[in-house]
Amino acid sequence: MSEVAVALTGTQKVALVLMQMDRQQASEVLRHFSELESDEVIAEIVRLRRVDRRTIEKVLAEVHGAIRAGVPAARGGKDFAAALLQDTFGSERADVVMGRLASSMAGKSFDFLESADPQQIAVLLDEELPQTVALVLAHLKPDVASVVLSGVDAARRTDVATCLATMGPPSPDAVRVVSDALKSQMGASAAPAEPPAAVGGVQPLVDIINRSSVNVEKELLEELAERDAHLAEEVRARMLTFADLVRFDRRDVQQIMRGIDPTVLALALKGAPENVEQVIRANISERTKEILDAEVSSLGAVRMSQVEEARADVVRQIRELENEGIITVQRVEEEDALVL
Numbered sequence: 560m561s562e563v564a565v566a567l568t569g570t571q572k573v574a575l576v577l578m579q580m581d582r583q584q585a586s587e588v589l590r591h592f593s594e595l596e597s598d599e600v601i602a603e604i605v606r607l608r609r610v611d612r613r614t615i616e617k618v619l620a621e622v623h624g625a626i627r628a629g630v631p632a633a634r635g636g637k638d639f640a641a642a643l644l645q646d647t648f649g650s651e652r653a654d655v656v657m658g659r660l661a662s663s664m665a666g667k668s669f670d671f672l673e674s675a676d677p678q679q680i681a682v683l684l685d686e687e688l689p690q691t692v693a694l695v696l697a698h699l700k701p702d703v704a705s706v707v708l709s710g711v712d713a714a715r716r717t718d719v720a721t722c723l724a725t726m727g728p729p730s731p732d733a734v735r736v737v738s739d740a741l742k743s744q745m746g747a748s749a750a751p752a753e754p755p756a757a758v759g760g761v762q763p764l765v766d767i768i769n770r771s772s773v774n775v776e777k778e779l780l781e782e783l784a785e786r787d788a789h790l791a792e793e794v795r796a797r798m799l800t801f802a803d804l805v806r807f808d809r810r811d812v813q814q815i816m817r818g819i820d821p822t823v824l825a826l827a828l829k830g831a832p833e834n835v836e837q838v839i840r841a842n843i844s845e846r847t848k849e850i851l852d853a854e855v856s857s858l859g860a861v862r863m864s865q866v867e868e869a870r871a872d873v874v875r876q877i878r879e880l881e882n883e884g885i886i887t888v889q890r891v892e893e894e895d896a897l898v899l
Contacts, residue, residue, distance in 0.1 A: 567618065574603035575618045669698040669738050675745065677703050681710025683744055689715060691737055693722035694729055697763055704763075705770035716775075717782040724764045724790055761790075765797045795878060801827060801870035803877075805838050811886040812842040818876045821847060825854035826869035829861055 567575070577585040577600065589597050672680055672695070680699075684692045684707070692711060696704045696719070711719055768776050784791035804812060816824070816839065828836055828851075840848060880886045 567614070568603075570599050571603045572618050572621070574600050575615060578604060579615065579619065669695065669734070669741075671738075671742060671745070672699060673703070677706035678710050679745075681707045683741055684711065689718035689722045690726070692719045693726055694734065694737055695741070696723055696767065697726065697729070698734075701763070701766035702770050704767045708767055709771055709775050713778065716779055717786055720764055720768075720779055720783055721786060721790065723767075724761045724794065726760070761793055761797060765794055768794070768798065796871075796874065799874055799877060801873055802832055802835055804873075805834055807886065809842055811880075812838060814880055814886055815873070815876055816843050816847070818880075819873055821850040821854050823869045823872050825851055825858055826861060826866055827873050828855065829858065829866045829869075 577588060580588070589600065592600065680695070680703075684695060687695075692715075696707060699707065708716065708719065768779065771779075780791055780795065783794065804815070807815070819827075824839070828839065840851075843851070877886070
């Protein structure tokens with residue numbers, strides 16, 4: 560096999576095989592892949608564009624014999640990939656996948672920041688618009704982005720967080736303009752590696768805040784609540800879950816349980832992790848246990864929506880007690896500090 564063919568990855572070989580078929584045949588094959596796999600194959604079709612005959616023949620010989628004489632060199636590229644997706648998944652999903660792919664491929668331009676000092680990145684972004692800072696954070700790994708966010712001026716931090724949580728898929732052109740400007744400032748010229756997923760939204764913001772200091776977290780959430788109460792509530796809801804009860808000390812768990820109706824608690828425990836149930840049962844009175852057991856035994860089958868609502872009630876109780884300063888949520892960094 561030629562050096563070119565040997566260098567191809569398995570995904571690239573699959574892409575080459577699909578490129579030999581008509582779109583209907585290729586579409587039928589693509590339906591058997593998972594969404595992640597199909598995304599990777601489509602990305603390779605976009606990148607390959609045109610492939611020389613010798614490489615095609617070597618790949619096809621490896622997969623299923625020599626290519627028939629007279630077949631033209633395969634065509635890939637954006638148009639072929641988009642058409643194949645439309646035939647396979649329909650136009651709406653095709654647009655989503657191609658948009659995600661374009662953003663991801665453009666996001667490679669930010670890979671040079673992965674080896675940069677986060678504080679240096681924060682300094683570079685000091686004069687940039689909040690939308691620009693949010694765009695960069697969305698392309699960084701959460702542990703790096705959290706340090707960068709901590710270095711952003713406190714007066715602008717809420718603006719950046721809001722932009723990150725509410726941003727849609729970034730334009731590839733916008734990504735390139737920003738990355739080129741930052742490269743110019745840093746004098747970076749390293750070749751990009753495979754990028755992390757580059758999307759904005761609430762979850763990336765939660766991932767970043769979860770890795771930030773407690774002071775940054777508290778300050779940011781308070782300011783975010785003043786700016787957009789609904790958004791702040793959504794961020795808080797994702798940061799704290801029913802399973803997080805195991806992160807509290809005994810007295811805090813006891814405080815939480817005092818405000819929870821046993822009927823609600825019985826619903827919340829339906830299908831809960833064993834360690835969570837153990838923590839709860841270890842921190843309620845014998846009388847409450849008896850009531851809880853009676854409620855559990857009488858439940859029978861319940862809807863998942865009922866369980867989720869009951870757990871949401873427990874989470875609301877936790878947040879209320881935390882806001883009042885009665886209990887303290889143990890963050891990861893605080894837990895680490897206790898290890899001797």
